[in-house]
Amino acid sequence: MKKLKTEELLEWDRSHLIHSMAAMGATRGIVFDSAEGVILRDTEGKEYIDSSAQMVNVNIGHGRKEVIEAIGEQLAKLQYTTTYWGFTNTATILCAKKLAEITPSGLKHFFFTSGGSEAVETAFKIARNYWHAKKPEKHKIISLYNSFHGVSFGTLSATSLGMGRLWKSYGPLVPGFLHIPSYYCYRCAFGLEYPGCRIKCADFLAETIENEGRESVAGFIAESVQGPMGMINPPPEYWPKVRQICSEMDVLLIADEVMSGFGRTGKLFAVEHWGVVPDIMTMAKGITSGYIPFGAVAINDEIYRELQSRQTPFSHGFTYSGHPVGAAAAIKDMEIIVGERLAENAARIGEYTLKRLQKDFLPIPCIGEVNGLGLMIGIEYVEDKKSKAIPKKVWEISQKIQDRALQDGLFLRVYGNRVTLSPPLIINQEQMDRILAILKPILAGIPEWF
Numbered sequence: 001m002k003k004l005k006t007e008e009l010l011e012w013d014r015s016h017l018i019h020s021m022a023a024m025g026a027t028r029g030i031v032f033d034s035a036e037g038v039i040l041r042d043t044e045g046k047e048y049i050d051s052s053a054q055m056v057n058v059n060i061g062h063g064r065k066e067v068i069e070a071i072g073e074q075l076a077k078l079q080y081t082t083t084y085w086g087f088t089n090t091a092t093i094l095c096a097k098k099l100a101e102i103t104p105s106g107l108k109h110f111f112f113t114s115g116g117s118e119a120v121e122t123a124f125k126i127a128r129n130y131w132h133a134k135k136p137e138k139h140k141i142i143s144l145y146n147s148f149h150g151v152s153f154g155t156l157s158a159t160s161l162g163m164g165r166l167w168k169s170y171g172p173l174v175p176g177f178l179h180i181p182s183y184y185c186y187r188c189a190f191g192l193e194y195p196g197c198r199i200k201c202a203d204f205l206a207e208t209i210e211n212e213g214r215e216s217v218a219g220f221i222a223e224s225v226q227g228p229m230g231m232i233n234p235p236p237e238y239w240p241k242v243r244q245i246c247s248e249m250d251v252l253l254i255a256d257e258v259m260s261g262f263g264r265t266g267k268l269f270a271v272e273h274w275g276v277v278p279d280i281m282t283m284a285k286g287i288t289s290g291y292i293p294f295g296a297v298a299i300n301d302e303i304y305r306e307l308q309s310r311q312t313p314f315s316h317g318f319t320y321s322g323h324p325v326g327a328a329a330a331i332k333d334m335e336i337i338v339g340e341r342l343a344e345n346a347a348r349i350g351e352y353t354l355k356r357l358q359k360d361f362l363p364i365p366c367i368g369e370v371n372g373l374g375l376m377i378g379i380e381y382v383e384d385k386k387s388k389a390i391p392k393k394v395w396e397i398s399q400k401i402q403d404r405a406l407q408d409g410l411f412l413r414v415y416g417n418r419v420t421l422s423p424p425l426i427i428n429q430e431q432m433d434r435i436l437a438i439l440k441p442i443l444a445g446i447p448e449w450f
């Protein structure tokens, strides 16, 4: 193929491509063309260090030949058959078996999807379906403020990222979804401080279930660590407490591990940090590290047996549920994550990064807080440390931070006033030092843009 000029490509992009979360026709003026490890390369040959693993999904890093070969071999053998109506194929069976080896105990039955939104949508349908024959009034789904669970109508109805920025133009949403304050300690909705708060945000779940009527609530969903909002990790007591509340109040607990799964937080799944097993767990992103779209929902034995006992078909499915090529990629991806102990590396580099951020970044006058779990790290900038005021021009400033980072060879994910670090889990200390060296002067210069 003749080498295309960057400007020509961008012109075609502006004419034909609709981008997510960008104005129509808006491009960043860069065309990525190749990548390897933690490095991205554009059509002009410029290199960027990928400090976000793109959409926090490229866990094993870019360009891994083993996964590319596994995909090629699967394509050469069987590119597609369906998993509808009890049909099956070798790769998808082996993928389910492999996944069962690494998911928390009790979560060993899987439905496969093409990504995270489909996985969460499926989780909601399973939760409602589970109660349908037993306690048909139980249908409400409770989720957290600042959460992100996807963009399809059901998942969007559970999402509250940016307090409605994502759903304002799409109403009315699906009935039966409601939100409660999240475990965002730095800006506690109850004005309390950890640990004196005694995890009021978890207790508020019990209050809400009681107020709504426990006979009406089907499930509670939360991200194990809030990701798209800018990486907010819960206090250690949070998940055990909501687990207890859900068990006692007959509400299904759904852990959204779409972003936090597959080694990202320093454990294979983030709920393992707190010894919690949810009833339903959603997964995507790191399951194939972005080499091909794939996702999964895990359900526990109790839900599985209840649905099985009905002797009726599970009336749900996507054409690409259990796609054999996705399955082959997932198997190889899981082998790499486990075999190369990438969760341990995420824990080690994450801890190192957090220490450096606390020492070198927190003293910067506009940095309000740094927090993280493994390689899900958030840095919050503020106009004033004492009042924690968010600059009025926050979205403009975030764009400027990203643009400056790109100029300096850093691909950076910023949401509102939270700058995040979530590189591929193969990153080493030297590469992280490079990221921090580029980032520090940019963040120190933020007040110029207030």
Ligand SMILES: Cc1ncc(COP(=O)(O)O)c(C=O)c1O
Pocket: 115, 116, 117, 118, 120, 148, 149, 150, 151, 223, 227, 228, 256, 257, 258, 259, 284, 285
């Ligand atoms: C926690 C969480 N849930 C669900 C989703 C939706 O996944 P997808 O974009 O693959 O549909 C995302 C995507 O960022 C996510 O972070």
